[in-house]
Amino acid sequence: MTAGRAAHGRITRGTTGVNRLRRMDRWIASHPAFRTATAPLVVDLGFGAAPWTALELLQRLRRVRPDARVVGIEIDPERVRAARLHEREGLSFRVGGFEVPLDGGERPAVIRAANVLRQYDEAEVGAAWRRMAARLQPGGLLLEGTSNEVGRVASWAGVRAVDTAPESFTIALHLDSLDSVGGPSVVAERLPKALIHRNVPGERVHELLRALDAQWARQAALSTFSARQRWIAAVQGLRADGWPVRDGVARWRLGELTLPWSTVAPRDGALAR
Numbered sequence: 231m232t233a234g235r236a237a238h239g240r241i242t243r244g245t246t247g248v249n250r251l252r253r254m255d256r257w258i259a260s261h262p263a264f265r266t267a268t269a270p271l272v273v274d275l276g277f278g279a280a281p282w283t284a285l286e287l288l289q290r291l292r293r294v295r296p297d298a299r300v301v302g303i304e305i306d307p308e309r310v311r312a313a314r315l316h317e318r319e320g321l322s323f324r325v326g327g328f329e330v331p332l333d334g335g336e337r338p339a340v341i342r343a344a345n346v347l348r349q350y351d352e353a354e355v356g357a358a359w360r361r362m363a364a365r366l367q368p369g370g371l372l373l374e375g376t377s378n379e380v381g382r383v384a385s386w387a388g389v390r391a392v393d394t395a396p397e398s399f400t401i402a403l404h405l406d407s408l409d410s411v412g413g414p415s416v417v418a419e420r421l422p423k424a425l426i427h428r429n430v431p432g433e434r435v436h437e438l439l440r441a442l443d444a445q446w447a448r449q450a451a452l453s454t455f456s457a458r459q460r461w462i463a464a465v466q467g468l469r470a471d472g473w474p475v476r477d478g479v480a481r482w483r484l485g486e487l488t489l490p491w492s493t494v495a496p497r498d499g500a501l502a503r
């Protein structure tokens with residue numbers, strides 16, 4: 231899967247959107263891999279047909295660390311050429327693929343690959359994760375996931391380094407619209423490539439989504455207060471049922487839910503490295 235001289239991967243549809251990746255931006259801005267990095271360099275890999283997501287990422291990260299830098303990397307040279315018109319202090323664009331090329335061999339604290347692997351085969355995911363994760367700083371993090379076009383539904387894997395399975399799985403949802411789209415399991419359509427074909431009986435991610443829908447339904451009465459209160463109670467219910475839910479109310483109130491990857495990992499051991 232090589233395109234061009236050294237770029238690993240292939241050009242795919244460049245669909246993107248303003249504010250589409252805000253939930254991922256927010257999560258990265260709060261993550262220790264970024265907050266405590268000696269060099270807070272973040273890569274937006276596969277930024278697409280327009281540079282908006284990279285620009286927004288920089289703006290959100292700079293509120294937390296004014297020394298943050300973002301490099302947008304795209305495998306399509308035409309998209310890079312157009313994006314370069316938007317370069318500014320802290321933001322640059324360059325051609326590349328999963329090998330994540332950076333000047334002087336610099337290593338990123340975080341790589342975000344959003345809506346990139348969706349257009350690859352499931353069998354290609356492990357190699358792409360490994361190639362990207364191998365470029366991280368010590369303690370760095372790869373966020374690889376999917377969102378819908380308007381950014382109301384998103385989920386992603388957090389991958390730490392070479393030779394380990396992903397460490398986390400996160401769902402992030404716009405809570406006020408959840409009932410109109412059928413509940414939290416709407417995320418089934420926007421799972422990372424590693425999981426999207428695994429939402430079937432017998433698989434862990436299927437069990438999680440069923441349990442989450444059941445908790446959401448059980449807490450319906452709380453919607454008279456707010457969808458946020460209802461979500462927090464649903465997540466607390468999951469935890470009470472034994473799901474090893476991470477974080478606390480400060481993250482849950484944003485519509486997030488993070489669990490160890492092992493709670494959703496495919497049962498056939500695919501992607502367990």
Ligand SMILES: C[S@@+](CC[C@H](N)C(=O)[O-])C[C@H]1O[C@@H](n2cnc3c(N)ncnc32)[C@H](O)[C@@H]1O
Nearest residue numbers: 239241242244246276277278305327328344345
């Ligand atoms: C659907 S767009 C996503 C744009 C943006 N990340 C978003 O979520 O809105 C996917 C982009 O990833 C690029 N892409 C695909 N494989 C890549 C790779 N291996 N390295 C860099 N970019 C890649 C495609 O050319 C395309 O522009």
